[in-house]
Amino acid sequence: MVWNEEGFLIPQVDEDACISCGVCVKKCPALQPAPARDDKPRHAVPTYGAWNRGLEVHRASSSGGVFTALAEWTISQGGCVFGVVWKDKETAIFTKAETMEEVLPMRGSKYIMADPQGAFRSVREELRKGRRVLFVGTPCQVNALRSFLVKSYENLLTVDIVCHGVPSRVLWQKYIQETELRAGRELSHVSFRDKDEHWLRYNLTAHFVDGYKYSEFYGENVFMRLFLSDVALNRCCYCCRYAGVPRQGDLTLGDFWGVQNYHPDWPLREGIGALLVNTPAGDAALKAVRSAVECREVPFSEVYAGQDLLHDKGKGRIHPNRSALMSSMAKLNLPELRDRYVGTVLIGPWAVSRTSLMGKLFLKACKLLQKLNRRAGGIL
């Protein structure tokens, strides 16, 4: 896998090493038929609002802290955990944790594409030894792991996270450079989901090597605005084959957005996780961590209402400004990219507001063209 110029990992065949066995094509999840959609009524998915009973863990996690409870249980059973850590401030990678100390850096969402490196092979080795393995990743990564493993293992527990899509790593690198330049200090690491103020009004907090830290409301932060406005995601995220139900993991973890409308008395400040139980293995794992996790069953519709990425179509269409943004990433800084590409659509050389009549008509035309393209067999 190599990083392309847009900042996403893509497969590249090393022609010198290739023996033309065709396994890469046979196994590539993107080249397999799309996973079947559920014909069961959605309310059949057991759904919970969930949070870790340990306040410290709860506060340190992005959402409800259910991941840490699952990891703790796996380690206590002599198993190991595969999750995502920062390799350096620019790169997120999958690693294996054997102890809770090694699990701690996995906590917290890293809003960037994580490099699986050799993790899938390592998962297979551990499974073959008969050890319990917990693997947590995006739905496409869980699907890829299952495709790689070929057979199913009783000692494997997979968890997919509800995924917004991954933003460009080039954008992330630009954020680091520009933040360091502005602050005149070297960045050490970033917490994308700092809940010190409130889970619903979380901050992005940048920590610097000299101990200085700087927090910014996610809605004001330039990187988060570009990420959450969908203008700089990986191309395949716009038509994600793994959004919707059924899910790829035994369990699904996400944020319970909108929970304040149904359960205002729950600990909203620390954050409520949404938990879907997709398989009997997921159900057994949930029973095993019940003493560490507060779990309240809710109708699936409550979680579904706040999560576009649980809807079958996901985003459904590529952002009309994506190509323009990608081609100007080298020339413009992040605030310039935000001003130009978020909240506006580009019609030729003109940046027109998305909510103006012209903008609305243009977006409708784009949608129609993409629909026709999809019908003709194109991906987008």
Ligand SMILES: Cc1cc2nc3c(=O)[nH]c(=O)nc-3n(C[C@H](O)[C@H](O)[C@H](O)COP(=O)(O)OP(=O)(O)OC[C@H]3O[C@@H](n4cnc5c(N)ncnc54)[C@H](O)[C@@H]3O)c2cc1C
């Ligand atoms: C790129 C991305 C997009 C997301 N989009 C949404 C969304 O739209 N809606 C929503 O409800 N939730 C989303 N989440 C999930 C959410 O932020 C929480 O991770 C999830 O609710 C679990 O919370 P927790 O408190 O139990 O776990 P935490 O303690 O926060 O643990 C996070 C887990 O996520 C894994 N992880 C972290 N970064 C990555 C990564 N880059 N790739 C793969 N795995 C990673 C870690 O290994 C760990 O297992 C997203 C997460 C990521 C990484």
